[in-house]
Amino acid sequence: MSTKVQLPTTLKGKTILVAGAAGFVPSTLCEFYLNLDAKVIGLDNFITGSKSNIEILEKYENFTFHECNIYESLPDFSGIDIDYVFSLASPASPIDFGLIPMEIMRVNSEGTLALLELSLEKKARFLEASTSEVYGDPEIHPQTEDYVGHVNTLGPRGCYDESKRFAEAMTMSFHRKYGLDTRIIRIFNTYGPRMRANDGRVIPNFINQAMKNEDITVYGDGSQTRSFCFVTDLVDAIHNVMFSDDPTPFNCGNPDEYTILETAKFIIEALGSKSKIVFLDLPKDDPKRRRPDLTKLQSVSDYSPKISFEEGIRRTTEFFKTL
Numbered sequence: 001m002s003t004k005v006q007l008p009t010t011l012k013g014k015t016i017l018v019a020g021a022a023g024f025v026p027s028t029l030c031e032f033y034l035n036l037d038a039k040v041i042g043l044d045n046f047i048t049g050s051k052s053n054i055e056i057l058e059k060y061e062n063f064t065f066h067e068c069n070i071y072e073s074l075p076d077f078s079g080i081d082i083d084y085v086f087s088l089a090s091p092a093s094p095i096d097f098g099l100i101p102m103e104i105m106r107v108n109s110e111g112t113l114a115l116l117e118l119s120l121e122k123k124a125r126f127l128e129a130s131t132s133e134v135y136g137d138p139e140i141h142p143q144t145e146d147y148v149g150h151v152n153t154l155g156p157r158g159c160y161d162e163s164k165r166f167a168e169a170m171t172m173s174f175h176r177k178y179g180l181d182t183r184i185i186r187i188f189n190t191y192g193p194r195m196r197a198n199d200g201r202v203i204p205n206f207i208n209q210a211m212k213n214e215d216i217t218v219y220g221d222g223s224q225t226r227s228f229c230f231v232t233d234l235v236d237a238i239h240n241v242m243f244s245d246d247p248t249p250f251n252c253g254n255p256d257e258y259t260i261l262e263t264a265k266f267i268i269e270a271l272g273s274k275s276k277i278v279f280l281d282l283p284k285d286d287p288k289r290r291r292p293d294l295t296k297l298q299s300v301s302d303y304s305p306k307i308s309f310e311e312g313i314r315r316t317t318e319f320f321k322t323l
Contacts, residue, residue, distance in 0.1 A: 005244045005301040011038035015082050017124070018042050019070050019115055020089035022049025024194035025129075025187070027057060028231050029086065029238060034060040041082070045069040047103060048091040053194055071110035074118060082122040084242065087115045087167070088129040092160065094283075095200030101159035108163035109170075116174045119182075127183040127242050128171040130249065132290060133161045134186060142257075142291040145186070145249045155285040168249065175247050185241050188253025188292045192231030192312060193319035202226060206264055207313070207320050210273035220282035222261025227291045229254035230307035230315075240301040251292035254305040270313050 016033050020026040021042025027049075030040045034057070042057060042065045057063045066075040070089055090107050091100060112128065119126035135143045136151035151161045168184055175182040191203040198204070209216045229237075229252070237252035244250070258266070261277070268275050297303050307315075 003245060003300070005240050007239065007243055008036070011036040014084065015039040015041065015080065016084045016086065017082050017118075018086045018088060019111070020044055020049065021057065021065065022046055022051065022053045023088065024053065024192065024196070025190060025231060025234060026086070026088040027053035027194055028192070029088070029235050030057050030063065032235050032239065034062055038062065040064075041066070043068055043070060043075070043089070047100065048093070048096060048196065050194070050196070070114050071106045074114055077118065077122070082118070082124045085115055085119045085124045085126045086129065087112055087127065090129075090160070090164070092131065093196070093200045094157070095198070097156055097160055104159045105163045108167045112167040112170055116170065116180065120174065120178055120180050125181040125183065125242065126171065126174070127185065127238070128167050129238070130164045130168050130184055130186045131160070132186050132188040132251070132253070132292065133157065134165050134168065136161060137285060137287045138289065141289050142255070142293040143251065144293045145251055145296055152285050156283070157285050172247070182247050183241050183244065184247070184249040185238055185252045186249050186292075187234065188229060188251065188290060189226045190229045190231055190234045190253070192316055194231070195316070195319075197320060197323050202260060202263060203228065203313075203316060204320070206267045207271070207317055210267050210271040210275045211317070211320065213274040215278045216264045216268065216275045217280050218260055218264050218277055219280050219286065220260075221279065222264065223259055224282070224286065225257045225259050225289045225291065226263070227254050227257050228263075228309060228312070229305060230312035233305040233307055236306075237297060237303050240297065240303045244300050246300065250297045251294055252297065253292040253294070255292055255294055256309065257291040258309070266309070267313060270310065271317060
């Protein structure tokens, strides 16, 4: 049975490695740990990450960055102590699945293996950032961590869904075989500043269309649901899991559930937009309902999302206006 998470007040003297540091979630995570006085080493190859996110982090003296592809080779870390490794390098947007499927599969297999081997060598605690997509188009609602999923291995999302399932399996194998100290999180829909504007996900799409007063494109009849978590709340959840003592997966996200149609209307109103809503065919294997059951995380921590949808959309829109 897990004990209650004891969160550190400072990480001075600790070194944290974050793979995928130029991405919007990992860069926010890096900044969070830099503000806790940790040394942070960022890795990224900029296949989807943004150099502007690294420029923000390079203002901190405790941040170092290596441009590399983790499934080809890692930098030489001999003589460097590493205490925590965050595996957050995978592209995760639907538009990426058709464009870079092999890269996604390799970073989640060979890349994860390289990070696990490094963690073993350094005796570091390892966290695999998995995804709610391991549940596929779920047959149970909301999704609990013991649900094993309903995934189409051959569908257009298979490169991501299945390679993340593989990454989870490999993480647990390292834990069982070598006694490596591991954690697994399953991230549900997350949004906020530093997202790619052409991300292909619901929130950036709708905000971009609403800002230009263009038609807002809703797939299907808009009755499918999503749960949207603001990025700083997600980082808070990740932090709680990393400092828990449980190697089995934790759902991380916000349990508030909205239909896609409600989301579109909300963003039109929030931005005072003149956009109209238009309906298009639903993509293959698009999940009908998405909502995390957070009972497990909340049983071991004080985690609770703090940023309302209204406030989150306001902050995200302000960011998109600067692009």
